[in-house]
Amino acid sequence: MVRQHRENRSAFCRVRCPDCENEQVIFEKASTVVDCxxxxxVLAEPTGGKAAIKAEIKAKLQ
Ligand SMILES: [Zn+2]
Incomplete structure (x- = not known):
């Protein structure tokens, strides 16, 4: 039996700053503002749950 487990456990993602194109790994559930x-x-703002990502997400990391 083949079954894909696609649990949404990725906690970090790599984003690219829209202003300077710096790539940075941020915590997806950041509880504080994340700056470039x-x-x-500002790359991410806390919302109480998942952070609001304000940058281009390049990759999700496990
Ligand atoms: Zn930047």
């Missing part, structure tokens, strides 16, 4: 390490652009 290079230019300070």
């Amino acid at each position: 390490a290079v230019c300070g652009h």
